[in-house]
Amino acid sequence: MFRSVDFGRWWAALLFGLMLLLLLLIAAWLLRVFVPVVPAVRLSAIQMPAAAPAVAVPDPVPALKASLEDEHNIEKKLKVELASRQDDLRKQLENCKPAGPALPAERWSKGDLGTLKGCWVLGHDVPVTRTFDDGRKERVTMKAGRICFDAEGGGQHEQVMVGPTGRWICRAPVTAKFWSNGALVANQPTVMCEGQPPTRWMASQLTCHRVSDEMASCAAVDKSGRGQVDFRREP
Secondary structure, three states: OHHHHHHHHHHHHHHHHHHHHHHHHHHHHHHHHHOOOOOOOOOOOOOOOOOOOOOOOOOOHHHHHHHHHHHHHHHHHHHHHHHHHHHHHHHHHHHHOOOOOOOOHHHHHOOOHHHHEEEEEEOOOEEEEEEOOOOOEEEEEEOOEEEEEOOOOEEEEEEEEEEOOEEEEEEEEEEEEEOOOOOEEEEEOOEEOEOOOOOEEOOEEEEEEEOOOOEEEEEEEEOOEEEEEEEEEOO
């Protein structure tokens, strides 16, 4: 009887303990659910390395100003040089034009080839029919010729032709001399002209007679025939 009562008490104490533990667990769960928990915050300070100092960018404005000033200086020098060369060219052209009459009678009668030094205009603009090397014919305008001599009677004769389909520039060497009868005779060979279609400028001879201090009259003869042109100093 005593052992049965002790066992019952022990069993009751065990059940009570279990119930109490269960209640504690339930209470703890309820506290976690309904009571806010302040989170624990742990802060740690980490010292970062110092930032590298910014590299200073050079100001481009002074360099650009210096470059612009250099360009202006160069421009000024070029303008001065251009003006100087233009002045030299003007003086050379003036030297090419002798003072006094273009064709003085005394020098012409003595056969002085130095009289011819410089450039001259030959004839006037005239319409002509031109036959090209391919056999085609075209109506063109033959511009007044330009003939330039040195002091020895050598030089170059230039003739320009303009047509509806092109432009031709003909240049030929020329040699002049005075005959005993007072005539000035200039000869030039056959040459090819610049332009298309190709065309030849046939060999020709000029025979000029002085008309006045400013002009001579020349007979131009080539294979196509004979023509009369004026010979006068280029303006």
